[in-house]
Amino acid sequence: MDTFIQIAYLVATGLFISGLKKLGSPATARQGNQWAAWGMALGLAVTLFDHQIMRYEWIVAGIVVGSAIGVYIARKVEMTAMPEMVALLNGLGGGASVLVAGGEYLIKDPYLFSADSLFTIGMSVFIGGVTFTGSLMAFGKLAGKLPGNPITFGGQKPLNGLLALVAVAGSAGLVWYPDSAGLVLGVTLLALVLGVLFVLPIGGADMPVVISLLNSLSGVAASATGFVLNNSLLIVSGALVGASGFILTMIMCKAMNRPLTNVLFGAFGGDGGAVAGATGDGSKSIREAQADDVAVMAGYASKVVIVPGYGLAVAQAQHVIREVASLLENKGVDVKYGIHPVAGRMPGHMNVLLAEANVPYPQLYDMDDINPEFESTDVVLVVGANDVVNPAARTNPASPIFGMPILDVDKAKAVIVLKRSMNAGFAGIDNDLFYKPNTYMYFGDAKKSLQGLVTALKEL
Amino acid sequence: MDLLSNLFIFVLACYVGFEVISKVPTTLHTPLMSGSNAISGITVLGAVVLAGHAGGLAGEIIGFLAIVFAMVNVVGGFLVTDRMLHMFKKKGD
Numbered sequence: 001m002d003t004f005i006q007i008a009y010l011v012a013t014g015l016f017i018s019g020l021k022k023l024g025s026p027a028t029a030r031q032g033n034q035w036a037a038w039g040m041a042l043g044l045a046v047t048l049f050d051h052q053i054m055r056y057e058w059i060v061a062g063i064v065v066g067s068a069i070g071v072y073i074a075r076k077v078e079m080t081a082m083p084e085m086v087a088l089l090n091g092l093g094g095g096a097s098v099l100v101a102g103g104e105y106l107i108k109d110p111y112l113f114s115a116d117s118l119f120t121i122g123m124s125v126f127i128g129g130v131t132f133t134g135s136l137m138a139f140g141k142l143a144g145k146l147p148g149n150p151i152t153f154g155g156q157k158p159l160n161g162l163l164a165l166v167a168v169a170g171s172a173g174l175v176w177y178p179d180s181a182g183l184v185l186g187v188t189l190l191a192l193v194l195g196v197l198f199v200l201p202i203g204g205a206d207m208p209v210v211i212s213l214l215n216s217l218s219g220v221a222a223s224a225t226g227f228v229l230n231n232s233l234l235i236v237s238g239a240l241v242g243a244s245g246f247i248l249t250m251i252m253c254k255a256m257n258r259p260l261t262n263v264l265f266g267a268f269g270g271d272g273g274a275v276a277g278a279t280g281d282g283s284k285s286i287r288e289a290q291a292d293d294v295a296v297m298a299g300y301a302s303k304v305v306i307v308p309g310y311g312l313a314v315a316q317a318q319h320v321i322r323e324v325a326s327l328l329e330n331k332g333v334d335v336k337y338g339i340h341p342v343a344g345r346m347p348g349h350m351n352v353l354l355a356e357a358n359v360p361y362p363q364l365y366d367m368d369d370i371n372p373e374f375e376s377t378d379v380v381l382v383v384g385a386n387d388v389v390n391p392a393a394r395t396n397p398a399s400p401i402f403g404m405p406i407l408d409v410d411k412a413k414a415v416i417v418l419k420r421s422m423n424a425g426f427a428g429i430d431n432d433l434f435y436k437p438n439t440y441m442y443f444g445d446a447k448k449s450l451q452g453l454v455t456a457l458k459e460l
Numbered sequence: 461m462d463l464l465s466n467l468f469i470f471v472l473a474c475y476v477g478f479e480v481i482s483k484v485p486t487t488l489h490t491p492l493m494s495g496s497n498a499i500s501g502i503t504v505l506g507a508v509v510l511a512g513h514a515g516g517l518a519g520e521i522i523g524f525l526a527i528v529f530a531m532v533n534v535v536g537g538f539l540v541t542d543r544m545l546h547m548f549k550k551k552g553d
Binding site: 021120215 | 463466469470471473474475476477478480481482483484485486487488489490491492493494495496497498499500501502503504505506507508510511512513514515516519520521522523524525526527528529530531532534535536537538539540541542543544545546547548
């Protein structure tokens with residue numbers, strides 16, 4: 001029977017790997033996800049034949065309850081809330097790792113564990129615990145239940161380092177004192193505290209990096225549990241997720257031109273609130289435009305590029321922007337979307353929102369593809385984006401975001417910025433773009449502004 | 461020895477992961493994340509054995525909770541990814 005289970009695990013591994021590969025291309029992505037789901041179903045089904053299983057009541061109950069909740073939230077969640085959902089799921093994965101590794105320790109005679117199993121039990125509850133509370137913190141920040149601003153206090157970094165060291169030492173201590181359940185509990189508590197402390201100083205807009213990193217950690221946690229159980233399927237699947245999350249983490253860091261350490265420890269920026277220096281000084285002036293002005297400019301343009309940002313998601317304006325684009329297309333305007341890699345609160349967030357609004361994906365352009373086009377663009381509509389279009393990143397070496405790759409919207413003939421107010425973006429820095437002679441500010445909630453624009457375009 | 465052979469598998473799987481995933485377009489970053497996230501719910505296999513072990517109520521309850529956590533992760537993750545990718549499919553053609 002064990003051989004049969006192992007062979008099925010091998011097949012499941014193959015399904016995960018091919019599934020992930022297929023997830024990398026738009027044409028096959030859906031199938032890839034389904035393959036991975038089949039791999040999971042297969043792995044779960046054959047595990048039910050494990051000789052250690054004596055009774056099934058709790059198993060059935062757990063599967064029914066967990067699946068029901070899973071189905072419910074997967075159907076209910078708004079696409080704008082995907083970052084929160086992913087953060088929550090990450091956390092649950094980490095929590096499961098803590099419970100499985102801790103439970104394994106609890107039900108067995110600790111002296112039967114090998115030295116390395118004992119150490120990996122400690123590491124598994126540690127990584128799982130950090131993932132659990134870290135993800136819940138990220139969830140709270142993303143859902144607006146916790147303040148999005150970085151929260152810092154003196155000695156934060158040394159304290160985090162110390163906690164991590166003590167946790168690792170505690171795991172090692174288990175090797176010498178296998179029966180001290182207090183060590184397992186202690187490591188778990190340390191991990192839970194560390195998870196909170198580690199996300200606390202990270203600003204709301206650095207969330208794409210944090211979510212990716214927690215995604216990676218949830219994989220590593222599953223892998224660590226595989227070490228405890230000597231289960232190759234867990235080890236491999238966890239490692240695949242770990243690698244995938246790590247790749248996304250690095251892509252996000254590169255898109256912000258900041259090393260990972262700076263994101264994690266830099267306490268950079270807040271959540272887009274009012275920041276000193278954000279309002280223009282006397283020498284700078286802005287130009288305001290109203291719906292009718294914007295409609296005329298965009299309606300008679302030949303090429304319009306829409307640059308969406310987190311503000312679009314907050315205002316749930318993805319459907320209205322699509323309506324604006326359709327009206328413009330009906331007038332013969334060439335409409336494209338330029339998407340910065342870190343726009344939104346998670347990797348690819350804007351793409352998902354626009355997909356929900358039925359924007360065809362050939363219209364979505366990555367930064368490198370759209371940047372050469374701005375010079376021939378008549379009007380750029382910047383909807384709820386700020387730092388990713390700030391020319392200071394290109395021109396001002398003193399700017400904190402200098403060197404970050406941006407969308408070169410300032411090269412277009414006219415730029416219309418839809419924004420609630422003159423507040424600075426998450427980096428808390430002024431945006432020169434707003435004061436350029438070819439820039440017009442269209443103030444208001446993105447959704448209402450765009451609805452106004454729709455009305456104006458229809459009357460045009 | 462277990463630790464070493466496990467590490468062996470782990471490192472190789474990391475390499476496979478990097479190779480397979482390294483060139484994913486931006487459009488698919490969110491689905492990749494939620495889909496791979498569902499895979500990390502693989503811990504459910506360990507949870508199932510724990511809950512069925514009949515080694516005392518504490519172990520069973522911990523196992524039950526672990527199954528619930530992991531199954532929400534698995535089912536929620538795969539379904540929401542499918543929902544997203546379905547939207548991607550609709551357009552294009």
